[in-house]
Amino acid sequence: MDREALWSSLGLDLEAHAALLEALGPLYQEVYLSQENRPRGMAYFDAVVADIHGARVAELLQIREAGRPVVGTFCVFVPEEIVWAAGGACVGLCAGVEVATERVEEVLPRNLCPLIKAFFGFKLARLCPYMEVCHFLVGETTCDGKKKAYEIFEAYKPIYVMQVPHRKDEESLKLWIAEVERFLRYMEEFTGESISAEALREAIELINRRRRALKRLNELRRFDPPPISGRDVLLIHQLSFFDDPERFTRKLEELCAELEERVSAGEGVCPAGTPRVVISGCPMAIPNWKVAHLVESSGAVIVGEESCVGTRYTRELVRVSENSKEGLLRALAERYFRIDCAIFTPNPERPAHLKEMVRDLSAAGVIHYALKFCDPYTIEAYRIEKDSAVPVLKIETDYSLEDREQLRTRIEAFLEVLR
Numbered sequence: 001m002d003r004e005a006l007w008s009s010l011g012l013d014l015e016a017h018a019a020l021l022e023a024l025g026p027l028y029q030e031v032y033l034s035q036e037n038r039p040r041g042m043a044y045f046d047a048v049v050a051d052i053h054g055a056r057v058a059e060l061l062q063i064r065e066a067g068r069p070v071v072g073t074f075c076v077f078v079p080e081e082i083v084w085a086a087g088g089a090c091v092g093l094c095a096g097v098e099v100a101t102e103r104v105e106e107v108l109p110r111n112l113c114p115l116i117k118a119f120f121g122f123k124l125a126r127l128c129p130y131m132e133v134c135h136f137l138v139g140e141t142t143c144d145g146k147k148k149a150y151e152i153f154e155a156y157k158p159i160y161v162m163q164v165p166h167r168k169d170e171e172s173l174k175l176w177i178a179e180v181e182r183f184l185r186y187m188e189e190f191t192g193e194s195i196s197a198e199a200l201r202e203a204i205e206l207i208n209r210r211r212r213a214l215k216r217l218n219e220l221r222r223f224d225p226p227p228i229s230g231r232d233v234l235l236i237h238q239l240s241f242f243d244d245p246e247r248f249t250r251k252l253e254e255l256c257a258e259l260e261e262r263v264s265a266g267e268g269v270c271p272a273g274t275p276r277v278v279i280s281g282c283p284m285a286i287p288n289w290k291v292a293h294l295v296e297s298s299g300a301v302i303v304g305e306e307s308c309v310g311t312r313y314t315r316e317l318v319r320v321s322e323n324s325k326e327g328l329l330r331a332l333a334e335r336y337f338r339i340d341c342a343i344f345t346p347n348p349e350r351p352a353h354l355k356e357m358v359r360d361l362s363a364a365g366v367i368h369y370a371l372k373f374c375d376p377y378t379i380e381a382y383r384i385e386k387d388s389a390v391p392v393l394k395i396e397t398d399y400s401l402e403d404r405e406q407l408r409t410r411i412e413a414f415l416e417v418l419r
C-alpha cells in the first residue's frame with residue numbers, strides 16, 4: 001500500500017500530516033545528519049526515521065488485520081510483555097512535539113505538561129498513524145496530569161488504565177501484582193484466548209533481549225572518547241518504542257559490534273577529554289532533541305540518560321526464577337515495580353541510581369531536565385541537586401524553540417564550570 005493510501009485508510013488529516021513530516025526533514029538534517037564521524041550502523045536508524053510513519057505503521061496494520069491486538073502506551077510502567085505474549089504488538093505513543101495547541105487548549109488547561117498536550121494534540125488533529133492503528137491504549141495512574149487527562153481522552157479512543165501505587169512497600173507490591181494480573185486478564189478477554197506460560201516466557205525473553213542490547217550500547221559510552229554521540233543514543237532509545245523488537249535488537253547488536261571495534265581502535269565521536277554530561281529527568285519523546293542538540297553542539301558529550309527514554313527503561317531485566325504463569329507474572333510485576341519514577345514517594349532510588357551512573361560513566365556534571373508543569377520532576381530536582389557529587393544544571397523547558405538561545409547560554413556557562 002502506498003503511504004498516502006495507508007494514512008488515508010487510518011483517517012489522518014493528510015494535509016496537516018504532510019506539513020508535519022516536511023518539518024522533520026530539516027530538523028533531522030541539523031541535529032543528526034550534520035554530525036561528523038557517525039558509526040555506519042546508524043544508517044538503519046536513519047532509514048527508520050526517514051520512513052517514520054510508513055513501514056512500521058504498515059506492519060502494525062497487517063498485525064491488526066490478522067486479528068491480533070495492537071496496543072499503544074504512554075509510560076514504561078505498562079508491562080508490554082503481556083501484549084506480545086497475547087500475540088499482539090505494543091507501541092509507545094509519547095510525543096515530543098507541540099501540535100494543534102489551540103485545539104488542545106479548548107479541552108485541557110494551558111499550563112499542563114507539554115508531553116500530555118502533545119499526545120492529545122496528535123489525536124485531536126489526526127496526525128499520528130501509530131495512535132490510529134491501535135485497537136486501544138493503555139494509560140496509567142502515574143502523575144496527576146496524565147491520570148486526569150486519560151479521563152477525557154477516553155472520549156476519543158478506548159483506553160484501559162492501570163492503577164500504579166505510589167509507595168514501594170509490600171502492600172503496594174501486592175496491589176501492583178494484582179493490577180498486572182488484571183491487565184493480563186483484560187488482554188485474554190480481548191483476544192478470547194488464554195495466554196500460556198510459554199508465550200509469556202517467550203515475550204519476557206524478547207523484551208529482555210532488547211533491554212540487554214540497549215544496556216550493551218549504554219555501557220560502551222563509559223570509554224573516553226565515547227564511540228557514539230548522546231544524540232544518536234537518544235534516538236535509538238526513542239525508536240525502541242516503535243520498531244519491531246527482533247529486528248531492532250538485531251540491528252542494535254550489529255551497531256554495538258561496530259562500536260566495540262571503534263573502542264578498540266581508540267576511535268570516538270569527539271576528542272578524548274571532552275566534558276562528559278549525564279542528562280537526568282523527564283523522558284524525551286521523539287522528536288524532542290532540543291536539549292541534547294544544544295549540549296552536544298556546545299562542546300560536551302552526553303554519556304548517559306537517567307530517564308525513561310534511557311536507563312530507567314533498560315536498567316532492570318525481568319528476573320525469571322519460576323516458569324509457572326503465576327511465577328512469571330510475579331517476576332514481571334516485580335521488575336516494573338523497581339522503576340524509580342518521580343511519581344513514587346519517597347523515591348531515594350533515583351538519586352542513588354544517578355550517582356552510580358555519574359561514577360560509572362565518569363561524568364563531570366548532570367543536566368536535570370524537567371518539562372514545564374511536571375511537578376514530580378521539577379520538585380525532585382532539588383533532591384537530585386542536593387545529593388549529587390558533581391555540579392548540576394537544572395533546566396525547565398517545553399517543546400517550543402523560543403528558549404533555545406537562552407538555554408544555550410546557560411548550558412555554555414555550565415560547561416565552562418566543568419572544563
Ligand code: BJ8
Nearest residue numbers: 075076113142143282308341374
Ligand atoms: S515512568 S517518567 S514514562 S510517568 S513529564 S507526563 S510525569 S507531568 S512521563 Fe513518565 Fe512513566 Fe514516570 Fe517514565 Fe507527567 Fe511529568 Fe509530564 Fe511525565
